[in-house]
Amino acid sequence: MSTKPRDPPQTWARKRSVTRARVLAAAAEVIQEKGFHRTSLDQIAAHAGLTKGAVYSSFASKEELFLAVLEGRPHQLEPKLKARMTRAEYFHALGEAAAALLPQARAQGAFFAEFFLYALTHEDMRQRMAERYATRFQEVGTAPTLNGAERLALPPREMSSLVQALSMGLMFQHMLTPDEITPELVVKAFQLLAGAPDGE
Amino acid sequence: MSTKPRDPPQTWARKRSVTRARVLAAAAEVIQEKGFHRTSLDQIAAHAGLTKGAVYSSFASKEELFLAVLEGRPHQLEPKLKARMTRAEYFHALGEAAAALLPQARAQGAFFAEFFLYALTHEDMRQRMAERYATRFQEVGTAPTLNGAERLALPPREMSSLVQALSMGLMFQHMLTPDEITPELVVKAFQLLAGAPDGE
DNA sequence: AGTATCTAATACTCAATAGTATCGGAATCG
DNA sequence: CGATTCCGATACTATTGAGTATTAGATACT
Numbered sequence: 001m002s003t004k005p006r007d008p009p010q011t012w013a014r015k016r017s018v019t020r021a022r023v024l025a026a027a028a029e030v031i032q033e034k035g036f037h038r039t040s041l042d043q044i045a046a047h048a049g050l051t052k053g054a055v056y057s058s059f060a061s062k063e064e065l066f067l068a069v070l071e072g073r074p075h076q077l078e079p080k081l082k083a084r085m086t087r088a089e090y091f092h093a094l095g096e097a098a099a100a101l102l103p104q105a106r107a108q109g110a111f112f113a114e115f116f117l118y119a120l121t122h123e124d125m126r127q128r129m130a131e132r133y134a135t136r137f138q139e140v141g142t143a144p145t146l147n148g149a150e151r152l153a154l155p156p157r158e159m160s161s162l163v164q165a166l167s168m169g170l171m172f173q174h175m176l177t178p179d180e181i182t183p184e185l186v187v188k189a190f191q192l193l194a195g196a197p198d199g200e
Numbered sequence: 201m202s203t204k205p206r207d208p209p210q211t212w213a214r215k216r217s218v219t220r221a222r223v224l225a226a227a228a229e230v231i232q233e234k235g236f237h238r239t240s241l242d243q244i245a246a247h248a249g250l251t252k253g254a255v256y257s258s259f260a261s262k263e264e265l266f267l268a269v270l271e272g273r274p275h276q277l278e279p280k281l282k283a284r285m286t287r288a289e290y291f292h293a294l295g296e297a298a299a300a301l302l303p304q305a306r307a308q309g310a311f312f313a314e315f316f317l318y319a320l321t322h323e324d325m326r327q328r329m330a331e332r333y334a335t336r337f338q339e340v341g342t343a344p345t346l347n348g349a350e351r352l353a354l355p356p357r358e359m360s361s362l363v364q365a366l367s368m369g370l371m372f373q374h375m376l377t378p379d380e381i382t383p384e385l386v387v388k389a390f391q392l393l394a395g396a397p398d399g400e
Numbered sequence: 401a402g403t404a405t406c407t408a409a410t411a412c413t414c415a416a417t418a419g420t421a422t423c424g425g426a427a428t429c430g
Numbered sequence: 431c432g433a434t435t436c437c438g439a440t441a442c443t444a445t446t447g448a449g450t451a452t453t454a455g456a457t458a459c460t
Contacts, residue, residue, distance in 0.1 A: 011457065011458075015407070019407080037237040038237075052409085052410095053409050058407095058408095062448065109316055110316070113314075117238075119376070120233070121233075157380070158385050161380045162370075169364075169370070175319075176316075176319070176329060177361070180361045185358050212436065216437075240417055250438075250439090252418090254437080254439080255438095261418080
């Protein structure tokens, strides 16, 4: 009976991943409220019902934890696509996707803000995020299901930059003045980007 | 030669304001590069060629200094207005004003990010900034010199929110991916907002 | 069962830094 | 000129918080 030397210890791995997940979730929550700098590892650990020891057994440093949290954030702005959408329909979907993010604006905004400050002094991180968005550039820009006949007002790459910038800007603005930025306005904004105010 | 009892001590006042200005300027510079949290008062003082004592003789706390720096920032996005502009001209001017801000994106972005994080836990500050932007809402929205006959695609208030959001978003996006956000693209973006791509 | 191994709690160290107390020196006024 | 007042430098305290060393307890392997 050969002792399988490569039999992965399943329970440990699970335990490990569970606490890792707990720490990550706790970190995400606390950071959303207070920001990364203002949050101590003790606070994060306590919020997870654990201690700093647990944090350091899962993450090498506070910075690592921060990056892991950032990485774990879902890609936002995922419009509901259908086959053969018209341009107007496509941008309407984009607008609705962006509007759906408004409730999370506070949380998202906190992370964006932290990230920007971090990227300010970490060129490698800036690039990583830039690449991450670049993926979406294509997706949004080429509008995969978009009826080939219709053309955008701008080249796909440029248009997707604008989409990105607009949704980010709307989120921040919503954070600042929640009442001014309504879901309807967001949808209208994207309609304007589409270049065809056909619905009035 | 009556000794004026209310003769204000000019030299002290000047001296005071000079060092205050030096500290403010130094703080602004350093914060732009590293962010507020990451900057110590010693660093700021040293950058101003002074010591912490000077800082505390001018500002009650680090927070006070931060707020003073924020308050001292110039209002951005000031389009060059002429009498009787067409809508297209007006939005073109807006676009150029926004494009002109791109070189400062890094600095501006740092302050925005810091501010948002601060506003996250300081409701009063959020309101103050919101009001500050509200002023611009009117200005931009009503487009004072805009030919009365032309109408915007959206009500002034909504439109100015979008203008605000878009310029902010473009700034952040430029910070992230400088090459994607060219001045020309910024101008085009505002043309789209205007709703009339007449020049194409 | 008994031993080896890994996780996470406890209890520290150590550096950074906001804020304070004190003092020296310059400008002001009588 | 002497006394006074205010600014700003120096030297200090106190606190916070990241990271480490150690250990107890749980889990797996034979």
